[in-house]
Amino acid sequence: MTFSLNVENESPSRTILHLHGRLDAQTFNDFDLAMLDVLPRLPEESTVVLDLSELEYISSAGLRSIAKIRRTMRARNGHTLLLNPRPQVRKVFDIVKAVPVNEVFANAQELDAYLDRMQRQITGEEPTSDR
Amino acid sequence: MFLRSIASRLSLWVLAGSVLVLTVAGGLLFYRVSEQILEKAHGEATALANEAGNRIEQRLARVADTAQTLAVVVGTHPDGVDVTLRGALARNADLSGLAVAYVPAADNPPVSPFISRQDDGSLSWRDLRKDDNAYWDKNWFLAGLSCSQGCWQRHFYSQSRKREMINYSVAISTNGRPNGLINADVSLDWLSRMLKELGKPEGAYAFVLDESGAYLAHDNPALVGKHGQANLLQALASHQASRVRLAVAQNPQAQGKPVWVYFVPVEGTHWRFGLAMPESRIYAGVRQAFFQALLLGFISLLALAVVTLAVTRRILTPLGTLASRAEQVARGALTFALPTPRFPDEVGRLTQAFDRMRSELALHIAELTRNAKEQQRLASELDIAHQIQTALLPGEHYLDAHCENFELHALLRPARAVGGDLYSYFMLNERRFCVMVGDVSDKGIPAALFMARTITLAKALAPRARSPQHLLSMLNVELCRNNDSCMFVSLLCGMLDTASGELVMASAGHEPPLLCDADGVRLIELDTGAALGLDDEARYPPRTLRLRPGQTLLLYTDGITEATNTEQQFFGTERLLACMEHSSSRSAADLAAGLLAEVDRFAEGAGQADDITVLALNWHHALVDGSSLMLDLTIHASMDDVFDTLDRCDTSLRERDVSPAVRDDIRLVLEELMVNMVQHGHAGGADRKIELHMRLGDDAVSIELHHDGQPFDPLQAPIPPLTGDLADAEEVGGLGIHLVRAMASELSYSHDEHGNHLQLRFLHPARPEPDHDLQPER
Numbered sequence: 001m002t003f004s005l006n007v008e009n010e011s012p013s014r015t016i017l018h019l020h021g022r023l024d025a026q027t028f029n030d031f032d033l034a035m036l037d038v039l040p041r042l043p044e045e046s047t048v049v050l051d052l053s054e055l056e057y058i059s060s061a062g063l064r065s066i067a068k069i070r071r072t073m074r075a076r077n078g079h080t081l082l083l084n085p086r087p088q089v090r091k092v093f094d095i096v097k098a099v100p101v102n103e104v105f106a107n108a109q110e111l112d113a114y115l116d117r118m119q120r121q122i123t124g125e126e127p128t129s130d131r
Numbered sequence: 132m133f134l135r136s137i138a139s140r141l142s143l144w145v146l147a148g149s150v151l152v153l154t155v156a157g158g159l160l161f162y163r164v165s166e167q168i169l170e171k172a173h174g175e176a177t178a179l180a181n182e183a184g185n186r187i188e189q190r191l192a193r194v195a196d197t198a199q200t201l202a203v204v205v206g207t208h209p210d211g212v213d214v215t216l217r218g219a220l221a222r223n224a225d226l227s228g229l230a231v232a233y234v235p236a237a238d239n240p241p242v243s244p245f246i247s248r249q250d251d252g253s254l255s256w257r258d259l260r261k262d263d264n265a266y267w268d269k270n271w272f273l274a275g276l277s278c279s280q281g282c283w284q285r286h287f288y289s290q291s292r293k294r295e296m297i298n299y300s301v302a303i304s305t306n307g308r309p310n311g312l313i314n315a316d317v318s319l320d321w322l323s324r325m326l327k328e329l330g331k332p333e334g335a336y337a338f339v340l341d342e343s344g345a346y347l348a349h350d351n352p353a354l355v356g357k358h359g360q361a362n363l364l365q366a367l368a369s370h371q372a373s374r375v376r377l378a379v380a381q382n383p384q385a386q387g388k389p390v391w392v393y394f395v396p397v398e399g400t401h402w403r404f405g406l407a408m409p410e411s412r413i414y415a416g417v418r419q420a421f422f423q424a425l426l427l428g429f430i431s432l433l434a435l436a437v438v439t440l441a442v443t444r445r446i447l448t449p450l451g452t453l454a455s456r457a458e459q460v461a462r463g464a465l466t467f468a469l470p471t472p473r474f475p476d477e478v479g480r481l482t483q484a485f486d487r488m489r490s491e492l493a494l495h496i497a498e499l500t501r502n503a504k505e506q507q508r509l510a511s512e513l514d515i516a517h518q519i520q521t522a523l524l525p526g527e528h529y530l531d532a533h534c535e536n537f538e539l540h541a542l543l544r545p546a547r548a549v550g551g552d553l554y555s556y557f558m559l560n561e562r563r564f565c566v567m568v569g570d571v572s573d574k575g576i577p578a579a580l581f582m583a584r585t586i587t588l589a590k591a592l593a594p595r596a597r598s599p600q601h602l603l604s605m606l607n608v609e610l611c612r613n614n615d616s617c618m619f620v621s622l623l624c625g626m627l628d629t630a631s632g633e634l635v636m637a638s639a640g641h642e643p644p645l646l647c648d649a650d651g652v653r654l655i656e657l658d659t660g661a662a663l664g665l666d667d668e669a670r671y672p673p674r675t676l677r678l679r680p681g682q683t684l685l686l687y688t689d690g691i692t693e694a695t696n697t698e699q700q701f702f703g704t705e706r707l708l709a710c711m712e713h714s715s716s717r718s719a720a721d722l723a724a725g726l727l728a729e730v731d732r733f734a735e736g737a738g739q740a741d742d743i744t745v746l747a748l749n750w751h752h753a754l755v756d757g758s759s760l761m762l763d764l765t766i767h768a769s770m771d772d773v774f775d776t777l778d779r780c781d782t783s784l785r786e787r788d789v790s791p792a793v794r795d796d797i798r799l800v801l802e803e804l805m806v807n808m809v810q811h812g813h814a815g816g817a818d819r820k821i822e823l824h825m826r827l828g829d830d831a832v833s834i835e836l837h838h839d840g841q842p843f844d845p846l847q848a849p850i851p852p853l854t855g856d857l858a859d860a861e862e863v864g865g866l867g868i869h870l871v872r873a874m875a876s877e878l879s880y881s882h883d884e885h886g887n888h889l890q891l892r893f894l895h896p897a898r899p900e901p902d903h904d905l906q907p908e909r
Contacts, residue, residue, distance in 0.1 A: 067857035
């Protein structure tokens with residue numbers, strides 16, 4: 001199997017998706033189907049973290065799947081964050097300017113810091129956009 | 132040597148001609164004159180004969196007169212006869228004796244006295260009556276009695292006087308009756324003496340014939356008493372003739388030569404006087420005169436010949452000088468003195484004309500020398516122009532050292548020192564190779580200049596040209612500018628992808644190229660635009676083909692197809708195709724050289740009329756970038772096959788130690804392209820194929836993708852709207868293509884009847900280079 005998905009529900013408002021292998025024209029369909037199972041079950045304003053540390057490779061088909069997740073989450077006022085993409089994957093993201101730079105994190109600490117900051121914003125004031 | 136001179140020949144011929152004329156004329160004259168001479172000689176001889184005859188007659192007449200007178204005297208006065216006789220003898224010395232003989236009768240005197248002259252001159256007396264022989268019975272006496280008028284008797288030999296005598300007898304009449312006679316004797320010696328005393332020409336002789344034809348007297352005493360020869364007597368018998376020619380004279384004195392005999396009768400006798408004249412004597416004078424005249428003539432003619440020789444020599448002397456001067460002219464010497472013409476005759480005019488010719492010739496030679504120098508200068512300029520033009524052309528052989536994918540051989544041979552044919556080739560960038568062959572209208576220097584303009588412009592414009600058709604258009608616009616002389620150039624331009632063998636060609640009125648491979652030789656038909664330089668709005672439709680390994684593309688100019696042989700036949704496309712078909716070798720060099728040799732064989736003797744250019748491009752399809760072939764696949768256009776292929780590529784690249792980053796780039800690009808082909812490129816056909824060739828070079832991975840689906844140029848796809856967040860748009864298209872363009876180091880696309888062709892290159896500088904230091908330029 002060139003691609004596998006591991007869904008980890010860290011908290012009700014945060015779901016971590018561990019992507020393994022290659023997300024390409026051959027596998028994006030499986031990924032999309034899996035997301036159809038996962039995403040509707042997530043509550044409003046939850047955050048999906050895509051852990052890309054094990055994602056070896058992504059093509060435009062995979063990008064479209066990720067874009068689809070982001071659109072879905074945005075429609076539910078949620079967030080989609082990318083964690084630790086490998087250089088090759090990062091390069092693809094950079095080329096097509098797939099996601100805002102501040103939503104890609106090199107490691108779990110940065111992500112945690114970001115999430116904490118966001119948490120404070122949520123508690124401290126009205127949540128605005130994800131920007 | 133002597134006869135080489137015109138003067139000598141002329142004088143010799145004058146001499147010979149004059150001698151001939153003189154001889155003929157002299158002969159004729161001699162013939163005419165000799166008859167007159169003969170007549171004249173006859174006249175003279177006859178006159179001489181008559182005169183001699185007359186003198187004889189006179190002497191004889193005196194004898195006869197004496198006798199007759201005596202007869203009368205004695206008849207009337209018989210007394211004193213002796214005294215009378217003696218007186219008569221004394222008066223006439225011619226008489227040798229006188230006799231008075233009476234018929235013995237009674238009344239006649241009894242004495243018949245006979246007085247004869249003795250040898251000592253004394254006179255003797257004798258009485259005939261007392262002779263032993265009675266005279267009155269003798270014939271002479273009886274005959275004499277009947278001669279009352281007197282007559283000459285026959286000659287006789289006198290016993291008493293021992294000599295031949297003749298006598299004249301006259302009868303003495305008394306009373307009308309003859310009673311005796313007077314007999315006068317004359318010796319024949321006297322007659323002979325008289326003949327001798329005649330004035331005769333030298334060699335002539337005289338004679339007297341009696342009535343019987345015997346010689347009474349003759350200059351030659353031996354003949355006296357003998358009969359004359361028959362033809363003489365015959366002539367005498369016919370009384371008309373007074374002369375006769377005797378072929379052989381009787382007289383031995385004449386030495387057997389012909390003589391003319393002139394004769395006259397001696398009056399009072401029956402004798403004939405004859406004068407014999409040798410014929411040679413008659414002609415001797417005229418002959419001598421004739422020979423003298425001839426001699427004089429010859430001497431005159433000789434003098435004439437000498438004078439002719441001298442005069443002719445004098446006249447022709449300038450000709451001799453001119454002849455030797457002409458020989459000098461032939462050796463190239465033109466400065467010499469010419470004889471001054473004395474008269475304005477032919478020789479004078481010739482001398483003047485020669486002088487003029489000499490000076491004109493000198494002028495001509497000077498002009499020729501100038502022209503030759505000018506020609507030499509032009510030739511050297513042309514030679515330099517040839518070198519410059521040759522320098523405009525790239526080398527004849529090009530082997531792509533970088534990738535050895537193709538080999539090129541070009542041959543250009545101008546018909547003159549410089550020509551209008553051109554070829555050129557150069558790399559446009561690392562992958563694209565531009566090649567062109569052209570032919571400028573006209574030949575020679577104008578064509579060469581236009582060729583230089585074309586080839587320079589082409590090189591300058593080529594880097595800006597996206598395609599051959601684009602290059603031709605730009606070139607056309609440039610060449611149309613200020614082209615008042617309406618020169619034009621046909622040009623075939625091709626741009627070759629050195630990695631893939633894809634060739635895009637465009638033609639501006641040029642001959643279609645040939646493609647040779649194992650299947651044969653064929654013309655590549657392509658639509659051509661107008662020749663460059665004529666219409667600045669001309670368009671040039673492109674034609675794309677992919678060279679297969681082993682194929683050779685042949686470009687040429689019309690110098691090949693329009694080469695003519697001695698029978699004015701064109702080499703033509705048929706022969707061109709046949710020549711290429713039968714060529715044993717497929718290498719570019721052999722094809723080009725073989726074709727040129729074939730054309731030379733064909734046109735042998737006819738000369739090269741037009742510039743000839745052949746350019747052969749042999750596509751080896753060798754290793755890209757000196758690289759090794761990694762994959763060479765043909766798959767169905769299906770998802771499964773595509774991903775299977777992607778895996779194989781990945782594996783293969785990993786085996787070759789290609790860095791993971793490059794591997795992923797390649798995988799991404801290939802996936803995007805091939806998935807695109809599978810999803811969008813089938814064009815309704817179910818069974819589409821994808822070809823993939825992957826090579827690994829020193830610093831790059833080269834990949835070719837071929838797909839027989841509908842045309843799709845990834846380079847022309849629009850850049851997708853990238854907002855920074857893919858989620859902004861509902862569906863973003865063209866991401867894959869955008870990735871492909873970003874990832875591939877190089878990308879090119881073409882389309883032909885076989886479908887879409889993509890060439891990709893991925894640099895992988897991380898690959899270790901073992902001999903890096905040895906090739907610092909890399």
